[in-house]
Amino acid sequence: MWEDFSTDEVTVPQWGRREFLKMSALLGAAGLFAGHSLSARAAAMIDLPFVNGERKLIPAGTFPQKGEMILQRVRPPLLETPWSVFDRHIFTPNDQFYVRWHMPDFPDHVDVKSYRIRVTGLVKKPLEISLEELLHDFPLREMAAVNQCSGNSRGFVNPRVNGAQWANGAMGNAVWAGVALRELLQRAGVKKGATHLAFRSLEKGMAPFPADTRFEKVLDLEHGNDGEVMLAYAMNGATMPLLNGFPVRLVVPGWYSTYWVKMLTEIEVMDHPGTGFWMTKAYLIPDTPTGYMTPGEKGVKMVPINRMKPRSFFTEPGSGARVAKGHPVKVGGIAMGGSTALERVLFSADGGAHWQKASLGHDYGPYGFRAWQASFTPEKTGAYTLMVKAVNRQGEEQPLQGGWNPGGFMYNAIEHLPLQAV
Amino acid sequence: MNRHGIFSAGCTLLLAFGLASTAVAGAASAPKIHWKSERITLPTSDLTFTGPGGQVLNTYCLMCHSADFVNEQPAVSLVTWKVEVNKMKNAFGAPIPEDQIDHIAEVLYQRFGPPKP
Numbered sequence: 001m002w003e004d005f006s007t008d009e010v011t012v013p014q015w016g017r018r019e020f021l022k023m024s025a026l027l028g029a030a031g032l033f034a035g036h037s038l039s040a041r042a043a044a045m046i047d048l049p050f051v052n053g054e055r056k057l058i059p060a061g062t063f064p065q066k067g068e069m070i071l072q073r074v075r076p077p078l079l080e081t082p083w084s085v086f087d088r089h090i091f092t093p094n095d096q097f098y099v100r101w102h103m104p105d106f107p108d109h110v111d112v113k114s115y116r117i118r119v120t121g122l123v124k125k126p127l128e129i130s131l132e133e134l135l136h137d138f139p140l141r142e143m144a145a146v147n148q149c150s151g152n153s154r155g156f157v158n159p160r161v162n163g164a165q166w167a168n169g170a171m172g173n174a175v176w177a178g179v180a181l182r183e184l185l186q187r188a189g190v191k192k193g194a195t196h197l198a199f200r201s202l203e204k205g206m207a208p209f210p211a212d213t214r215f216e217k218v219l220d221l222e223h224g225n226d227g228e229v230m231l232a233y234a235m236n237g238a239t240m241p242l243l244n245g246f247p248v249r250l251v252v253p254g255w256y257s258t259y260w261v262k263m264l265t266e267i268e269v270m271d272h273p274g275t276g277f278w279m280t281k282a283y284l285i286p287d288t289p290t291g292y293m294t295p296g297e298k299g300v301k302m303v304p305i306n307r308m309k310p311r312s313f314f315t316e317p318g319s320g321a322r323v324a325k326g327h328p329v330k331v332g333g334i335a336m337g338g339s340t341a342l343e344r345v346l347f348s349a350d351g352g353a354h355w356q357k358a359s360l361g362h363d364y365g366p367y368g369f370r371a372w373q374a375s376f377t378p379e380k381t382g383a384y385t386l387m388v389k390a391v392n393r394q395g396e397e398q399p400l401q402g403g404w405n406p407g408g409f410m411y412n413a414i415e416h417l418p419l420q421a422v
Numbered sequence: 423m424n425r426h427g428i429f430s431a432g433c434t435l436l437l438a439f440g441l442a443s444t445a446v447a448g449a450a451s452a453p454k455i456h457w458k459s460e461r462i463t464l465p466t467s468d469l470t471f472t473g474p475g476g477q478v479l480n481t482y483c484l485m486c487h488s489a490d491f492v493n494e495q496p497a498v499s500l501v502t503w504k505v506e507v508n509k510m511k512n513a514f515g516a517p518i519p520e521d522q523i524d525h526i527a528e529v530l531y532q533r534f535g536p537p538k539p
Contacts, residue, residue: 038465051538052496064462073491074467104486109461131457159537160496162506177453208485208515234453242460281513 038062038074046070046082048167049319050155057082060095065241067095072164076101077243081169086334087315090361090369091144092172094236099243100149100170100257103209107202107263110247117184117231117248121198121269124189131247134233138179141230143253144368146173146336150256150283150305154408159295161408168313173334173369176251178232182225184267190221196270197224199250202263210277217259218274218304219252224267228253231264253367254339256305256409258283279304284407291410292403307339309412310398312372312390317419325381325421332358332373337392338412341366347374348387352400352414355389366393378421386417469493475529482518482526483510497534503527 043056048070056071063069063077072078079099081092112131119127129137149170151163164170181197198218205214223229232251233239240246245262252259258278274280284302286293291309293300312335323329335345341363346355361371378384391397402413467488471479483492498506504527510516511523518526 036465037468050496052494055494062465064464071490072494074465074469074488076487077464078491108464110459112457112459135455135457155496160498162495162498162502164491165494165496208517210513210515213514234455237453239455239457242462246460247457277513 038071043071048155048165050165050167051160053155053165053167055080063099063243065095066099066243067093069096069099070167070169072166076104076106078164078166079243080166081172083167083169083315086169086313090334090364090371091174091236094174094238094241094244097147097172097174097235097241097244098149098170100164101243102215103203103205103213105204105206105209108242110202110242110263112247115247115265117264118266119184119188119269120266122191122194122271123185123269124191125187127184127188129184131233134179134231134248138183140177141180142175142177143228143230143251144173144175144364145251145253146171146308146367146369147251147257147260148172148308148311150258150409151407153402153411156402156413157404157408157411158402159404161406163408173336174235175237175364175368176230176232177234177237178230178248178251180227181229181231181250181267182227184231185225185269188269190225190269193271194221194269196273197221198266198268198270198274199259199261199264200266200268201261202265212275213277215261215278216274216276217250217261218270218276218279219259221269223252254308256283256308258305274304282407283409285405285409290403292405295404305407305409308336309410310338310342310390310392310396311336311412312345312388312398313415314386314388314417317417320418320420322420322422323378325378328375328377329419330373330375331386331388331417332371333388334369335360335372335388335390336369337366337390338396340393340396342370343391343393343395345370345372346389346391347372347376348389349376349378349384351385352387358388378419381421384419384421386419387414388417389414474532475526478522478526478529482516482522485516486510486514492530495534497537499537500527500531503530506530 043058046055046057058071060067070080072080077099081096081098085096115131117129152166152170153168154163155165196218200216203215230251232249248264250261250264283305285291285305287301287303313333315333345358347358348355358372358374389398398412398414400414402411469489471489507523507526511518
């Protein structure tokens with residue numbers, strides 16, 4: 001897309017109309033020649049339940065290798081999984097797995113022959129691993145894990161904050177197959193004094209973006225070496241769609257997706273924390289026990305986002321459904337423990353006054369979704385408010401009110417489901 | 423309407439790619455992967471900003487992300503809009519002249535209105 005675009009042209013200090021047109025021809029409108037314009041296509045609309053939540057529901061095939069999705073942004077793509085998908089699948093199909101890119105110059109192609117994953121920095125033996133080697137020379141690791149955007153559900157954050165206005169569908173559950181990062185680090189031999197691991201990708205970051213905005217995420221060495229953090233080359237038994245990080249994506253179970261670097265090409269072993277934009281300026285949360293703060297609060301220390309919080313959701317019945325008085329109603333959905341296993345799911349049919357334990361579906365491992373089910377019988381006609389709450393192994397439970405931080409991250413308030421008994 | 427969807431669909435899917443017998447039992451065998459280079463063509467957006475101030479937004483806000491993204495934003499304070507526009511310039515290198523920042527923030531504030539309680 002940006003290939004034949006020289007740096008000189010981009011750094012024109014104040015853009016005239018001519019430069020701007022040239023830029024749009026190369027960036028946005030590039031697709032007028034390459035792809036098809038999305039506004040020319042008919043699409044159904046969907047109303048996400050917050051102010052200014054009207055979005056296009058785009059048909060399968062609108063984006064390559066993707067099925068029907070909620071369109072949050074054409075370029076660079078932000079695609080949300082329609083909620084009905086979670087009702088049908090405990091593992092989110094690859095073609096309806098949400099998509100999230102930051103920069104318009106992200107790679108649109110991958111050459112599998114020349115693709116290498118490099119392990120560099122403080123190692124005894126730097127590595128250059130081809131995809132074939134990754135597949136055949138290391139033991140297979142498989143893990144069910146939820147990948148959730150830090151800003152999932154941002155549209156529900158109150159007061160509202162800027163950023164992608166997702167409902168609850170910027171998450172997905174998959175079985176990831178690949179190699180534990182520990183295997184690579186062992187083979188390379190980590191030198192004394194190493195403390196951190198930087199992860200980089202095929203995303204190069206071109207002008208006008210400043211150099212420090214090249215995508216790079218950093219984890220503590222100890223975390224990356226825990227045997228769980230892995231390099232996935234398959235999701236749900238197949239290679240992943242390019243938009244989800246083909247050919248190899250970092251999997252950081254229990255942590256928000258910002259660390260799950262797509263198109264992973266380099267792991268640098270370092271003796272210092274990350275210094276780039278995506279670790280020091282973006283994806284920061286208040287350094288408080290909850291990661292939340294009071295809106296407008298000044299002088300709050302910020303730290304990189306990290307562990308996920310527990311969450312639970314309704315998938316049936318649908319919001320506002322009418323049910324028959326005196327008959328048992330089956331309710332259910334999905335839940336996750338976040339950074340640790342799910343301990344229990346509690347369900348309330350009376351707006352939170354009483355809670356009952358839901359039964360849980362098959363346990364595919366601590367980091368994946370678990371289905372939950374419960375039943376209640378409305379004894380009277382009228383409005384009911386159902387609630388569901390997840391509690392994890394560490395005793396962390398979902399709050400009644402959503403917390404707030406400036407990024408609109410880590411929303412996990414208890415879900416409410418209105419029902420009418422008739 | 424799929425009333426029993428979750429429990430059954432989950433299990434069916436699982437058997438389909440063999441997790442139950444591999445990851446759980448620990449004796450894994452590699453999924454069948456055949457590496458093939460990929461090249462995609464993305465759809466584009468020709469959506470532009472209209473209405474008051476549309477011109478200035480078209481000049482400075484279409485380069486790095488499509489207009490839908492800006493249109494979908496919530497109503498926030500004028501100060502917050504100013505922070506956003508400055509972020510586009512300082513963090514991301516948007517070529518926005520210094521003397522346009524306040525004007526653009528004002529345009530955005532007028533577009534979305536005051537924050538709703």
